Each structure stands twice: as C-alpha cells, then as structure tokens.
Amino acid sequence: HTSLCTDTRGEDRIVVWDEEFFQGRRQEFTTECYDMRAFPGWPCFEHVGFQGQQFVLERGKYPRWEAWSGSHAYHMERMSSFRPIACANHRNSKMTIFEWENFLGQKGELSDDYPSLPAMGWGSSAVSSFHAHSGAWVCSQFPGYRGFQYILECDCHTGKYKHFREWGSHAQTSQVQSIRRIQQ
Amino acid sequence: HTSLCTDTRGEDRIVVWDEEFFQGRRQEFTTECYDMRAFPGWPCFEHVGFQGQQFVLERGKYPRWEAWSGSHAYHMERMSSFRPIACANHRNSKMTIFEWENFLGQKGELSDDYPSLPAMGWGSSAVSSFHAHSGAWVCSQFPGYRGFQYILECDCHTGKYKHFREWGSHAQTSQVQSIRRIQQ
CATH class of the missing domain: 2.60.20.10 (Crystallins)
Structure with a gap:
C-alpha cells in the first residue's frame, strides 16, 4: 500500500x-x-x-x-x-476522433471536456483512432471518466493513434465513452 | 451483476x-x-x-x-x-466553495470543470460548504474525479450545503479534490 x-x-x-x-x-x-x-x-x-x-x-x-x-x-x-507531461494550454487543445481505425468513418472535433460522448451525439460507444492536434488528453472506457484510462498527446506518435494497439487499450477494444483535456 | x-x-x-x-x-x-x-x-x-x-x-x-x-x-x-436531474445550461453553471463549514473561510468561485482543485490554487484538500447558484455539480474525493462522488444542485437545499452532513460525505470528512458540472 x-x-x-x-x-x-x-x-x-x-x-x-x-x-x-x-x-x-x-x-x-x-x-x-x-x-x-x-x-x-x-x-x-x-x-x-x-x-x-x-x-x-x-x-x-x-x-x-x-x-x-x-x-x-x-x-x-x-x-x-x-513521467511528467508537457502539453499545450488546455484552452487551445484540439483533437479529432474517428469511428474506425486508420482515421476513417464518422469524425468528431473536440476542444472541450466530454463526460459523455453519446450525449454529444457520438453514435457509438467506441472511438477507434485519434489525431491529437494540440494538448494532452485522457480518454476513458465508460461515461463520467470511469474505467480504463488512455493518455493521448500531440507530442507522441506526432499525435496520431491509428489503432487501439497504438493507444494501448487494455480492454482490447475501442470502447471509449468519455474524454477530457489534461488541465493544469 | x-x-x-x-x-x-x-x-x-x-x-x-x-x-x-x-x-x-x-x-x-x-x-x-x-x-x-x-x-x-x-x-x-x-x-x-x-x-x-x-x-x-x-x-x-x-x-x-x-x-x-x-x-x-x-x-x-x-x-x-x-432520479433524473434538472439543471441549468452548464455553460451558466456557478458555484461558490468554502474552506470551512457555514460558508466561512477561504472562498472560490467556480464556473468550469476542475479535475484538480489544488492545481487551481485551492490551498486545501477539503471543501466544507458549498453554495450552488446555478446548475448541478458532482464533487469527488480525489483528483481526476476519483473516489466518492457527491451531487450538488441549485434546486435542492436552495443550493446551500453548509456542512458535510448536508452533502452526504461517505468519507465523513470534507475531502473534495475535484469538481465538475453535470453536463448534457
């Protein structure tokens, strides 16, 4: 302990x-x-x-x-x-999320905190690929920032995560239902 | 299950x-x-x-x-x-937090999500009383929205929670280190 x-x-x-x-x-x-x-x-x-x-x-x-x-x-x-994380001013944080891997399918532009992606109109309980244009983000498996967490940074992978293996899904699925900026 | x-x-x-x-x-x-x-x-x-x-x-x-x-x-x-929750447009959410019970001590005005109160300059790991002026809020015991959750609403108690017994602390303390709006 x-x-x-x-x-x-x-x-x-x-x-x-x-x-x-x-x-x-x-x-x-x-x-x-x-x-x-x-x-x-x-x-x-x-x-x-x-x-x-x-x-x-x-x-x-x-x-x-x-x-x-x-x-x-x-x-x-x-x-x-x-490790410490370096990230942009969170007010300038921008990320694009994609329904399918390799940046395909339905697309969403994020610049805020989203305790529920379904509530913002995202029609799926999954996000398969991400492009973090600026800032650092934490994605969670369930709504309300619950479940497994995954950290995405514009400074890693040049911000591009094309498959769940690249963002390290422990659930071995693309299940992501909430996303927020890592704020100071 | x-x-x-x-x-x-x-x-x-x-x-x-x-x-x-x-x-x-x-x-x-x-x-x-x-x-x-x-x-x-x-x-x-x-x-x-x-x-x-x-x-x-x-x-x-x-x-x-x-x-x-x-x-x-x-x-x-x-x-x-x-039960369902009724709350204001979260962009207009406002709450005042107080270091001590009965709305005394250091004061903070909130209108955003705060994954870490210490990071916003709150000098304590506790919040003892709350005045929710508008909106509905969820407070968490630990940073990053972890630990026990407590729901505060402007429509309950006329938004005034003067002691941890009123906001129902399961930890039996005023330990609160992250707060966010309940967003649609």
Missing part, C-alpha cells in the same frame, strides 16, 4: 510513501525542467518503461492506493513508472 | 438488466417530462429513498457493475434508487 502526493507548492515533484496516509518510507521525484505550467499532470503506468495500464495523476493528495489506481475492472495495485 | 444503459436515442430513460452485457431480465424506467435537454444525467443512490453512496450516470453504456459503481474505497454492488 502506497500513498502519493503531487506537490502543490509550485514545484514539479511527486512524493511516494510505502504506507497509507503518507506514512513509512518516503521517496521524492522531481523533474529537471522547472516550469509548473508545463506539467499539469503525471501520466503513470502499471509496469516499468511506461507499459501496462495508464492513468493520470492530477495535483493533489492520494492517501491510499484505491485513490489513484484505476477502475474496478482491472485490479491494479502497483505503479512502476511515471 | 447488472448492466445499465441510459438511452442515447433522444429519450429520457434508463434501462437496467440483471445480467452483465445487457443480458437477462430487462427493466425500463422513463421520466414523465419529455425534455432531453433538461435531464443530462441520472443521480443514482446505493439505498432506496435517495440515500447512501451517490454517483452520476451520464448517457452511455455500462456493461458491468464495475463500470458504474463508484470507487475502490467502498465496495458498492447495488443501486437502489435513481
């Missing part, structure tokens, strides 16, 4: 404890680049080398692993790698 | 199955008032009479109970009551 805190005092660091409620052995990680605005969140990964289940830690306090680990759907108890 | 679907074909209804993946006995609930814009989400409750743990279901498909049940923090497997 581990507790986490991404610092709120103007420094880009992540502090990890090996016991709940900020007790036990403490380890601190900082970034080389000191620019608070550039790092609104920390993409974290289940396995080393940025592999496995993904999730974003926004600034704040996570006193127990249940607070930061993803969803009930997949019982994840470890976080093995993380 | 139950699957759920809040309909996307322009009708305000919620459909519940007693097996996963939309199988088994099917029950359908509709609202009397037909106005899609008026009901952007369904506040759901663990117990009958709108009691117990709260969560919002946005429009979409929830194939397993893990998809809609809240957080790891409290293992909830049932949903016993729900």
Whole structure:
C-alpha cells in the first residue's frame, strides 16, 4: 500500500510513501525542467518503461492506493513508472476522433471536456483512432471518466493513434465513452 | 451483476438488466417530462429513498457493475434508487466553495470543470460548504474525479450545503479534490 502526493507548492515533484496516509518510507521525484505550467499532470503506468495500464495523476493528495489506481475492472495495485507531461494550454487543445481505425468513418472535433460522448451525439460507444492536434488528453472506457484510462498527446506518435494497439487499450477494444483535456 | 444503459436515442430513460452485457431480465424506467435537454444525467443512490453512496450516470453504456459503481474505497454492488436531474445550461453553471463549514473561510468561485482543485490554487484538500447558484455539480474525493462522488444542485437545499452532513460525505470528512458540472 502506497500513498502519493503531487506537490502543490509550485514545484514539479511527486512524493511516494510505502504506507497509507503518507506514512513509512518516503521517496521524492522531481523533474529537471522547472516550469509548473508545463506539467499539469503525471501520466503513470502499471509496469516499468511506461507499459501496462495508464492513468493520470492530477495535483493533489492520494492517501491510499484505491485513490489513484484505476477502475474496478482491472485490479491494479502497483505503479512502476511515471513521467511528467508537457502539453499545450488546455484552452487551445484540439483533437479529432474517428469511428474506425486508420482515421476513417464518422469524425468528431473536440476542444472541450466530454463526460459523455453519446450525449454529444457520438453514435457509438467506441472511438477507434485519434489525431491529437494540440494538448494532452485522457480518454476513458465508460461515461463520467470511469474505467480504463488512455493518455493521448500531440507530442507522441506526432499525435496520431491509428489503432487501439497504438493507444494501448487494455480492454482490447475501442470502447471509449468519455474524454477530457489534461488541465493544469 | 447488472448492466445499465441510459438511452442515447433522444429519450429520457434508463434501462437496467440483471445480467452483465445487457443480458437477462430487462427493466425500463422513463421520466414523465419529455425534455432531453433538461435531464443530462441520472443521480443514482446505493439505498432506496435517495440515500447512501451517490454517483452520476451520464448517457452511455455500462456493461458491468464495475463500470458504474463508484470507487475502490467502498465496495458498492447495488443501486437502489435513481432520479433524473434538472439543471441549468452548464455553460451558466456557478458555484461558490468554502474552506470551512457555514460558508466561512477561504472562498472560490467556480464556473468550469476542475479535475484538480489544488492545481487551481485551492490551498486545501477539503471543501466544507458549498453554495450552488446555478446548475448541478458532482464533487469527488480525489483528483481526476476519483473516489466518492457527491451531487450538488441549485434546486435542492436552495443550493446551500453548509456542512458535510448536508452533502452526504461517505468519507465523513470534507475531502473534495475535484469538481465538475453535470453536463448534457
């Protein structure tokens, strides 16, 4: 069991404890680049080398692993790698979503947060490919930002994710029902 | 195990199955008032009479109970009551948050979605009282809309929630680290 805190005092660091409620052995990680605005969140990964289940830690306090680990759907108890994220001013974030892989089928232009894609008129419970023109985004399997999370960045893959294997679907499907910007 | 679907074909209804993946006995609930814009989400409750743990279901498909049940923090497997929510155009949503109970202490004015209150400069991991001037809101215990959820509406309590007992904190604390509007 581990507790986490991404610092709120103007420094880009992540502090990890090996016991709940900020007790036990403490380890601190900082970034080389000191620019608070550039790092609104920390993409974290289940396995080393940025592999496995993904999730974003926004600034704040996570006193127990249940607070930061993803969803009930997949019982994840470890976080093995993380990195800071660089992204555009979220007010300029733009992404195109596609119904089918390889940027085909119905198309949607996003520039806001969408707790429910069906509610915005998206006629499917799936998104198969993405083009992140600017900013960094987190997509979730279920409405209301629930379930598996997938991180998409304009700075990775030149922002182009043409198949669910490229955005790392743990569900092995294109099931995506909510999308939001990673905001500072 | 139950699957759920809040309909996307322009009708305000919620459909519940007693097996996963939309199988088994099917029950359908509709609202009397037909106005899609008026009901952007369904506040759901663990117990009958709108009691117990709260969560919002946005429009979409929830194939397993893990998809809609809240957080790891409290293992909830049932949903016993729900109702449609009426709220203002979310673009006009306004809420004031207060550090202490009874609308005292540091104050923050909200009109947007905030995946991390610490990141917007809120100096605490708690919000003790709320005044929802317009719209309906969902507050979460942890950043990134994780953990226990609490629903706040301008139409309930005349929008005033002066103590965590009034907004129904299951954590029995004022721990709130992310807040968003309930959007259509």
